[in-house]
Amino acid sequence: MKRHGRGAPQGRHGRPGKTADTSQCSKGLVVATHGRHVVVEDEEGERLICHPRGKKSEAVVGDRVLWQHTLDGGDEGVIVAVEERKSLLYRQDEWRSKSFAANLDQLLMWIAVEPVFSESQLTRALIAAESAGIPATIVLNKIDLPGAPAAKERLAPYRAMGYRVVELSLKQETEAAREQVGPLLDGKATLVLGPSGAGKSTLINTLLPNARAETQEISQALNSGKHTTTSSLWYWLDESRTSAVIDSPGFQEFGMHHIPPTELARWMPDIAKHMNDCRFHNCTHRQEPGCAVQAAVERGEVSPIRLSLYTALYEELSQPRW
């Protein structure tokens, strides 16, 4: 089919532009992003800076791409195409309007006794993972600190709704922590996600002592603001490159606007469990009579905090967007 006006771009002097010739391309994996450019690892494991060729070739960490060397013979490359993604995670924080990771096998929701974790953030991240089809495990770090019993208690509902919850201390029980986390990571690409200061980069250094990921002690010494890690970075755990962990910057907020409010309950396992028993099939579980979710809260089977988080998110996602 012939399309008008959207074919190969014409050069400024009327020369026909090049169409993507992928026969000259190499395969690669995006292991980091820095603003507009990305770092691509080639099939030999070498890393080089690449630039997107156009909007369609904008890539995120975890993307499989086709790239080629820039024509000037330098040591940088151009991304020609991004392969189809098997999953995509959408993230939003106060620094960047959005950032993504692609093709993840699982998420470690990395939270800590201190800074005291926000249940709202945790819930939002779990919803984002559920709706993207990415399994999530919750890890509570710093159980050496006095707030540990209260933090564990706050996670009880998440355990009850089916999430695996791992409790550890990277600092005090380093070897035990390594043994708890290591097997979870085998053969997978795992994104470590959680608030700033929870110990995500400390995990990287615990697993890979040569990684030297920057942690808070160092950034405090340099006085460089609240977030220590400022962009996501992919680390291989084994020489055969089958298991990977991705360190990420501390999140503030999850953008969820791709989720319609009426779908929210589906992605919250404790609420989803009861929603088919509501009197009305289109019950929103807020004030309808005969709501099985409300009844489950009254019986103590669903945490009232979870229902209020649900209600607040429902309102937020129902706001008209410009």
Ligand SMILES: Nc1nc2c(ncn2[C@@H]2O[C@H](COP(=O)(O)OP(=O)(O)OP(=O)(O)O)[C@@H](O)[C@H]2O)c(=O)[nH]1
């Ligand atoms: N008490 C205690 N402190 C820990 C533990 N694990 C990590 N920390 C400390 O927590 C602080 C924050 O650790 P980081 O690894 O920099 O945290 P992060 O999650 O990477 O933070 P961002 O990069 O800002 O997102 C550091 O001072 C660590 O030494 C732990 O198990 N117990």
Ligand SMILES: [Mg+2]
């Ligand atoms: Mg960090």
Ligand SMILES: [Zn+2]
């Ligand atoms: Zn209901």
